[in-house]
Amino acid sequence: MTHVFPYLIAVWIFLVGCYGLATSRNLIHAVGCLAVCQSATYVLLLAVGYRDGATAPVFSDLEPGTRPLVDPVVQALALTDIVVGATVTALLLALVLQVAKRHGTVDPDELSELRG
Amino acid sequence: MSRRLRLAVLAVGGTGLAALLVLACLDLPSFGGRWHPYGEAAVRASLDRHTANTVAFVNFDLRAHDTLGEMSILFAAVVGCVVLLRQARDEHREPPQPSDVAPPVRRYALLVLPVALVVGLYVVAHGQLSPGGGFQGGVVAATALHLLYLGADYRALERVRPIGTYEVTDALGTCAYLVVGLAGVLAGTAFLANTLLPYGTFNTLSSGGTVPLLNAAIGMEVTSAVVVLLARFLDQAVEIEEEQGS
Numbered sequence: 217m218t219h220v221f222p223y224l225i226a227v228w229i230f231l232v233g234c235y236g237l238a239t240s241r242n243l244i245h246a247v248g249c250l251a252v253c254q255s256a257t258y259v260l261l262l263a264v265g266y267r268d269g270a271t272a273p274v275f276s277d278l279e280p281g282t283r284p285l286v287d288p289v290v291q292a293l294a295l296t297d298i299v300v301g302a303t304v305t306a307l308l309l310a311l312v313l314q315v316a317k318r319h320g321t322v323d324p325d326e327l328s329e330l331r332g
Numbered sequence: 333m334s335r336r337l338r339l340a341v342l343a344v345g346g347t348g349l350a351a352l353l354v355l356a357c358l359d360l361p362s363f364g365g366r367w368h369p370y371g372e373a374a375v376r377a378s379l380d381r382h383t384a385n386t387v388a389f390v391n392f393d394l395r396a397h398d399t400l401g402e403m404s405i406l407f408a409a410v411v412g413c414v415v416l417l418r419q420a421r422d423e424h425r426e427p428p429q430p431s432d433v434a435p436p437v438r439r440y441a442l443l444v445l446p447v448a449l450v451v452g453l454y455v456v457a458h459g460q461l462s463p464g465g466g467f468q469g470g471v472v473a474a475t476a477l478h479l480l481y482l483g484a485d486y487r488a489l490e491r492v493r494p495i496g497t498y499e500v501t502d503a504l505g506t507c508a509y510l511v512v513g514l515a516g517v518l519a520g521t522a523f524l525a526n527t528l529l530p531y532g533t534f535n536t537l538s539s540g541g542t543v544p545l546l547n548a549a550i551g552m553e554v555t556s557a558v559v560v561l562l563a564r565f566l567d568q569a570v571e572i573e574e575e576q577g578s
Contacts, residue, residue, distance in 0.1 A: 219362030227353040231346055238342045239335075265371065268364040273375055273386035276462045276535060280379050285386070287371030288378070292390035296402050299467055303409035306561050310416040313568060317420075 222263035230256035243312040243322040247305055254301045258294050265290035382531040383540035384461045391465065392546040396524040399546070400509060403553060407506050410557045414499075417564040419572055426573045428486040441483025448476035456551035460540040466547045470554025478562060486570050495563050498556040505553030512545050 233253030240246040265287030271278065273288040316322050361367060378389035391399050419425065452473025459465030481489040513524040521527045524542075532539035 219364075220357045220360055222363050223357035223360055224354065227350065227357060230353070231350055234346060234349075235342065238338065263363055264360070265368070266364050267366060267368060267371075272463065273371070273378075274461075274463055275379070275384040275386070276458075280375075284366070285371065285375055287368045288374050288386035288390050289370045289394075291387045292395060295387065295391065295465075295467060296395075296398065299402055300405055303406050307409045307412050307416075309565070310413045313565075314416055317574070 222266070223260060226256045226260035226263065228256075229253075229259060241323055241325065243315060243324060244309070246324065247308045247312060250308070251301060251305055254297065254304075257297055261290045261294045261297065379534075381526060381541060381543075382534045383543050384535045385459065385463065385465070387463070388459050388465045388543060388547060389540070392460075392543045392550075393526045393541070396513070396526070396546060399550070400513070400524065403506060403509060403550060406553065406557050407502065410502060410560055413561055413564050417568055419567075422575045423572050424575060425571050428570045430485045430487065433483065433485070438483045441479040445476055445479040445483065448479065449473055452476055452555075456548065456555075457537065459547040459551070460543045461535060461537070466550030466552075467554050470551045471558055473551075474555045474558035474562070477559060481566070486566070489566075493559060493563065495560060498559045498563075502553055502556035502560060505549050505551075505556060508549035508552065509546055512542055512549065516542075 230253055233249050233251075233256065236249030236252060237246055240249055267284055267286050270284040270286045273285040273291070312322060315327065319327060321327065374390050374394060375386050377394065378386040381389065381393065383389035383393065452469045452471075455464035455469030455472055456466055457469075459469065477493060478489065480492060516525045516528050517523050519528050524546075526541040526543065529541045529545075531541050538544065
């Protein structure tokens with residue numbers, strides 16, 4: 217069990233985020249929950265790339281070949297993930313601002329009716 | 333759908349998803365293992381091409397196409413936010429009123445501002461050598477500018493931050509990335525292939541072929557993108573007011 221524990225943490229974070237999304241009463245809170253879901257993927261990616269006793273894959277002060285390195289590919293993927301997450305959050309918050317202005321509420325349950 | 337029903341559906345779906353994810357996790361290679369073939373191949377390629385920061389190498393050489401996509405997403409999101417957060421017909425601009433800032437906040441903000449700005453630019457410039465790069469440094473540099481809003485007031489920030497210029501810089505950064513990619517095509521290799529420039533001396537600023545150039549283009553784009561995004565949100569919070577009685 218301990219050899220997959222970090223992956224299970226990622227699963228737990230993802231499910232907590234999903235629960236928050238489904239029960240959210242405030243759109244800004246929902247955007248925050250989406251960010252929680254996404255942080256599960258950071259944990260998963262970095263856990264996949266981890267290696268016991270290894271150091272960062274950066275050679276500015278490290279002689280190549282002297283120490284084992286963690287996986288740089290998943291670290292680069294995590295960076296991509298963070299950037300995309302930030303842009304999505306910005307865009308969603310802009311949408312929430314417009315919803316708040318046009319409908320006067322940010323409670324998703326009160327946004328069911330169509331308005332022209 | 334009532335709240336109770338929704339929670340019941342969520343409980344069923346969530347339990348199923350949790351069971352499937354846990355089963356999948358149990359079959360993954362164990363945490364901290366020594367088997368990382370892709371990582372090792374990336375490190376070897378990075379050393380071949382004299383790039384000290386392997387993560388930057390993966391982003392700007394091996395996966396340069398993906399970074400192009402990522403940058404386009406950022407650019408599209410900025411355009412989307414600019415459109416969504418524009419001044420609507422039933423709104424007007426209210427000049428922001430200056431208000432007092434607590435002296436310690438002002439002192440600290442103005443002291444840290446130049447340091448943060450230089451750190452941001454340093455992180456961008458050394459992206460191919462040490463941890464960091466265009467994305468990280470760009471965000472630091474852009475937020476450094478906003479210390480002026482905390483330390484002084486909104487009008488001071490608006491003076492050092494002409495939005496039009498940053499919008500143009502954002503587009504120019506995106507173009508610069510494409511131009512570096514196209515230079516490879518013109519030189520007879522492939523789009524975004526890092527075979528154009530000499531790889532230089534390992535662990536110096538000019539090492540890594542096109543990696544520092546792409547990194548600088550991204551730094552420029554991210555700095556201006558974050559400045560534009562924050563400016564649009566701050567405009568909504570500080571300046572744009574709804575018309576009374578609408």
